[in-house]
Amino acid sequence: FLSNMSHDIRTPMNAIMGFTALARKNLDNVEKAAEYLDMITASGEQLLQLLNDVLEISKIESAQLRVEEDECSLIELMQQIQKAVAFRAAAKNITLSLDITHLRHDIVSADREKLSEILSYLVDNALKYTKENGRVTIAVAEQEALKDHYIAYQFMVEDNGIGISGEFLEHIFDPFEREKNTTFSGIHGTGLGLTITKKLVDMMGGNIYVTSTVGVGSKFVVSVPLKLPDICQENPKEEIGLMKLTDSKNILLVDDNEINLEIEAEMLKDAGFFVETAENGKIALEKIAQSFPGTYDLILMDIQMPVMDGYQATRAIRQIPNPGLARIPIIAVSANAFEEDRRKAMECGMNAHLPKPLDMGQLFEVMGKFL
Numbered sequence: 001f002l003s004n005m006s007h008d009i010r011t012p013m014n015a016i017m018g019f020t021a022l023a024r025k026n027l028d029n030v031e032k033a034a035e036y037l038d039m040i041t042a043s044g045e046q047l048l049q050l051l052n053d054v055l056e057i058s059k060i061e062s063a064q065l066r067v068e069e070d071e072c073s074l075i076e077l078m079q080q081i082q083k084a085v086a087f088r089a090a091a092k093n094i095t096l097s098l099d100i101t102h103l104r105h106d107i108v109s110a111d112r113e114k115l116s117e118i119l120s121y122l123v124d125n126a127l128k129y130t131k132e133n134g135r136v137t138i139a140v141a142e143q144e145a146l147k148d149h150y151i152a153y154q155f156m157v158e159d160n161g162i163g164i165s166g167e168f169l170e171h172i173f174d175p176f177e178r179e180k181n182t183t184f185s186g187i188h189g190t191g192l193g194l195t196i197t198k199k200l201v202d203m204m205g206g207n208i209y210v211t212s213t214v215g216v217g218s219k220f221v222v223s224v225p226l227k228l229p230d231i232c233q234e235n236p237k238e239e240i241g242l243m244k245l246t247d248s249k250n251i252l253l254v255d256d257n258e259i260n261l262e263i264e265a266e267m268l269k270d271a272g273f274f275v276e277t278a279e280n281g282k283i284a285l286e287k288i289a290q291s292f293p294g295t296y297d298l299i300l301m302d303i304q305m306p307v308m309d310g311y312q313a314t315r316a317i318r319q320i321p322n323p324g325l326a327r328i329p330i331i332a333v334s335a336n337a338f339e340e341d342r343r344k345a346m347e348c349g350m351n352a353h354l355p356k357p358l359d360m361g362q363l364f365e366v367m368g369k370f371l
Contacts, residue, residue: 067114072110078138080116094135096135100140105228108153110226135159136158206224249297249371251296251300252276252277252299255279267358281301294324301313304336310334317349332345352366
């Protein structure tokens with residue numbers, strides 16, 4: 001495991017360092033420098049995906065992840081997955097179709113997040129290994145009725161891509177396993193995605209299998225039992241306009257890392273927020289204590305900082321006598337991404353917890369709950 005991890009970390013890191021050096025040598029050549037920056041971004045995303053996958057497996061194996069069922073629309077879930085990858089499909093002129101003809105009950109009780117993660121990975125994989133002008137189909141069908149109002153649902157992701165060899169099919173769900181097919185050189189994966197997918201399917205009490213022929217395509221089938229709710233009622237979320245969210249909102253950004261501080265501050269300013277910064281929890285506490293209610297609408301707080309960390313600063317802010325200051329929403333923004341870290345953030349008085357590096361869309365969605 002450690003040997004595989006070392007290799008998979010060093011590969012994108014080598015690319016990042018190499019392309020950074022090349023970009024510096026070509027600062028006068030804007031087109032070439034931009035090309036190298038794109039390579040750095042791609043390598044960074046590959047490294048981030050590896051870290052996220054390892055973290056996900058760690059959570060699953062340590063029983064930190066639990067199945068949390070709630071009512072959701074399967075059609076809406078699948079349409080969102082389709083929309084999320086539509087641009088990538090269009091870039092390769094891949095026909096991406098959705099088949100719901102055999103779906104009778106749309107509203108079910110399910111762990112929407114885990115089901116979405118399972119299907120998203122399978123669709124992403126299908127697009128990755130399907131050539132230009134190919135096709136990918138996402139389908140759902142109801143199977144037999146089970147006891148206690150459960151129904152067996154079958155989800156299918158099928159493509160006409162490069163296919164999978166019989167040798168690799170035997171180990172396809174093993175960690176760090178990759179197809180040794182070089183037809184598509186340059187396609188990088190962590191070798192953990194299908195491992196995570198199977199573990200999530202197992203958690204939901206289902207099963208997954210794959211059939212494939214080299215040069216013809218692959219079909220992944222996931223079967224999971226889902227419960228019909230007592231009352232089938234959709235409850236769509238209200239979308240929050242970014243203009244409304246950012247209008248005259250003042251954010252206190254707290255982080256001891258100058259690079260993180262600069263990047264996050266610029267992104268928030270570009271979105272329309274007013275941003276003030278603090279280098280550690282003590283400075284943040286002083287700024288809050290010396291301000292008037294309404295000066296700051298929200299605090300984005302790093303956790304690990306010198307002088308006073310994010311937990312200590314949050315506890316101190318919550319003890320300020322003026323309730324208008326003590327109740328300012330605080331969102332933890334931290335590289336500490338385990339469930340235990342999220343729990344500690346909640347226990348000390350924070351309102352939410354987001355992992356670094358920040359997904360700005362996710363950040364704005366969470367901020368919208370408090371602004």
